[in-house]
Amino acid sequence: MWFILALLAAACLWFYVDRILIGYQIADAAAHDRPRGNLSDLYPRWLGARELLLRGRNPYSPEITLEIQRGYYGRELDASRPNDPKDRQGFAYPVYVVFLLAPLIGLRFHTAQLFFHWLLIGLTAASVPLWLRVLNWRLSLLAMATCIVLVLGSVPATQGIKLQQLSLLVAAVLAASVACVASGSLVSGGAILAFATIKPQLALPMVLWLLAWSVGDWKSRRRLVFAFAGMMAALLAGAEIILPGWWRMFLEALRQYHQYTQNESVLDQLVNWSAGHFAGDVLAAAAVLLTAPLLWQARKASPESPEFGRAAALVLALTVLIVPMYAPYNQVLLLPAILSLWRDRTKFTSASRGLRIAYALAVLALVWPWLASIGLTATWFVSYDVAFKAWKAPFYATFALPVVVFALALFNSQDALRWRKPAE
Numbered sequence: 001m002w003f004i005l006a007l008l009a010a011a012c013l014w015f016y017v018d019r020i021l022i023g024y025q026i027a028d029a030a031a032h033d034r035p036r037g038n039l040s041d042l043y044p045r046w047l048g049a050r051e052l053l054l055r056g057r058n059p060y061s062p063e064i065t066l067e068i069q070r071g072y073y074g075r076e077l078d079a080s081r082p083n084d085p086k087d088r089q090g091f092a093y094p095v096y097v098v099f100l101l102a103p104l105i106g107l108r109f110h111t112a113q114l115f116f117h118w119l120l121i122g123l124t125a126a127s128v129p130l131w132l133r134v135l136n137w138r139l140s141l142l143a144m145a146t147c148i149v150l151v152l153g154s155v156p157a158t159q160g161i162k163l164q165q166l167s168l169l170v171a172a173v174l175a176a177s178v179a180c181v182a183s184g185s186l187v188s189g190g191a192i193l194a195f196a197t198i199k200p201q202l203a204l205p206m207v208l209w210l211l212a213w214s215v216g217d218w219k220s221r222r223r224l225v226f227a228f229a230g231m232m233a234a235l236l237a238g239a240e241i242i243l244p245g246w247w248r249m250f251l252e253a254l255r256q257y258h259q260y261t262q263n264e265s266v267l268d269q270l271v272n273w274s275a276g277h278f279a280g281d282v283l284a285a286a287a288v289l290l291t292a293p294l295l296w297q298a299r300k301a302s303p304e305s306p307e308f309g310r311a312a313a314l315v316l317a318l319t320v321l322i323v324p325m326y327a328p329y330n331q332v333l334l335l336p337a338i339l340s341l342w343r344d345r346t347k348f349t350s351a352s353r354g355l356r357i358a359y360a361l362a363v364l365a366l367v368w369p370w371l372a373s374i375g376l377t378a379t380w381f382v383s384y385d386v387a388f389k390a391w392k393a394p395f396y397a398t399f400a401l402p403v404v405v406f407a408l409a410l411f412n413s414q415d416a417l418r419w420r421k422p423a424e
Helices: 002-031 042-055 062-072 097-104 109-134 141-152 155-163 166-182 186-198 200-216 218-242 246-261 266-275 277-300 306-322 328-343 345-349 353-382 384-389 400-416
Strands: none
Touching: 002 141, 002 155, 002 353, 002 384, 042 062, 042 097, 042 109, 097 109, 097 186, 097 218, 109 141, 109 155, 109 166, 109 306, 109 328, 141 155, 141 328, 155 166, 155 328, 166 186, 166 200, 166 306, 166 328, 186 200, 186 218, 200 218, 200 277, 200 306, 218 246, 266 277, 266 306, 266 400, 277 306, 277 400, 306 328, 306 400, 328 345, 328 353, 328 400, 345 353, 353 384, 353 400
């Protein structure tokens, strides 16, 4: 029954995205003369990699940026048009991302796009058993299949797959890295972790945590640090060879990116309307300070222990909360925390009234997009005009879910992450 319900929920959400959300966006773009090209987040990176590796052109250059705009938006952006997008779609990635995309540069973009679409679906599905391995939680095949269907039919995964966002690739790389560590393959875990830094803002918290965890038992865990450092050195050296001085160009591209997109975190979005940007920074700092002592206690946890899994889940929940990008697709990183909270649900359902209410709010925020998409799908067959007007409904819980999941994961870790010294 749960598997059938999961299929229904996922199908309705994909229908909502294809017919209602994208339909509304097309109509809105036409009404405001807003350009729409391929709108693939893979395209700027694919074009930059192709031009660098095949023709030796600088992917950070203004000329490449204009070429990207012609493909991504369908034309170059015009500052004199007030409705044109603000995101210039420059190549704002470390240049070593081209090593991951190199196999695709010989393909026509349509073919590369189709391959990457199915690659993201496969990697996102594979992240479920990987995180279950980290959490040391065994599920039946049917239960795991239900989880995979729900993950692939969630707003973050659907948006990321539709946009071909590299965030989903990074999320899968992080899952593979932590799963290798949990299985005792520290060298593989460290080497894989280096590739997640193609999106430094998403990878940095996990990198810092795993490095701190390695120091907790340096003699047996130093291989992770050496493997990570060795792979990073290889990536940086290779990047310097193919584009000398790339890091200065990357930092400038990053500065410009944050300037014209004015990226904000989930916390910024929650408080900006009333308290300003400074309040979001204060809340982010508070979240880090609340998390740090628990992770410090967990630095000696064995990789196969529940403490290690919960700590990794908490790190990613914190990442979603504070990273300066509130896009829903980044919330695929909440997967291990959600799995952990569901496994430990009896702790909350039998706890105080306040915790039961918080847990119920988290469940509501999690299932709301599916409930809304089911309702909108049914409405679409009666009146698509009404469905279009309510297109925002599945996103109403977008900012609530990361906050509630983080708070519950933090509470759940207070006891689970406490490391007791063995009796001497």
